[in-house]
């Protein structure tokens with residue numbers, strides 16, 4: 474997903490359209506952490522958290538949780554929803570290329586294609602360096618992206634996200650152009666349309682943003698270059714028994730990185 478400001482600054486509409494169900498993902502992360510360390514997961518940062526679905530779910534289960542996003546509107550929305558539900562998360566607006574934390578955490582998450590907002594190798598390396606610096610020695614960083622079979626420089630899927638809540642209906646068409654990536658930079662330009670039906674009115678917001686496609690091996694090489702992180706594993710879905718392969722059951726590219734210190 475790209476840095477789509479017309480969508481991401483309208484956090485409530487994003488939430489209505491996506492309304493993500495992530496209980497299975499959260500359990501997978503608890504299980505993976507237990508398998509890797511043998512101890513309970515105690516602290517976590519959700520990077521590019523959007524409305525903070527994962528952050529809230531971990532906080533509810535007693536994990537000391539931080540949630541960060543570039544868009545202050547997303548963070549304000551996440552803060553309001555969490556407060557309304559009595560969930561305690563330390564929220565802050567922060568850029569994943571240059572963020573900080575008061576202390577290292579066990580796990581960091583970057584879900585739902587948010588890493589592809591970073592377009593340049595240097596940005597990705599800087600980001601990986603930050604992540605490595607803020608993970609405990611046996612911690613891990615989980616990055617979730619669309620399977621490259623379904624979205625790559627050579628072919629971009631067609632998606633529609635729609636939802637309705639309290640009389641507000643939201644539809645996002647993604648993309649409405651035919652994105653074609655620059656074969657040198659692996660960056661593509663995506664156009665989207667957000668339509669909102671509310672109070673008997675329709676509002677339409679057009680957006681255009683860039684996304685970078687990297688393979689698992691490219692992310693692995695960039696992690697090595699950071700000097701702080703290395704690729705430690707990969708899954709094709711949020712299931713410990715689902716390898717990252719080309720079977721239909723492998724829907725996602727889930728990369729697990731660990732610190733090198």
Ligand SMILES: C[S@@+](CC[C@H](N)C(=O)[O-])C[C@H]1O[C@@H](n2cnc3c(N)ncnc32)[C@H](O)[C@@H]1O
Nearest residue numbers: 474481521522523543544568569584585587590
């Ligand atoms: C597709 S949304 C995913 C939100 C959330 N992770 C989820 O699972 O629903 C991508 C998010 O990445 C955020 N983002 C984009 N560039 C960022 C950056 N450089 N640093 C931090 N967050 C960023 C956007 O503001 C947006 O909320």
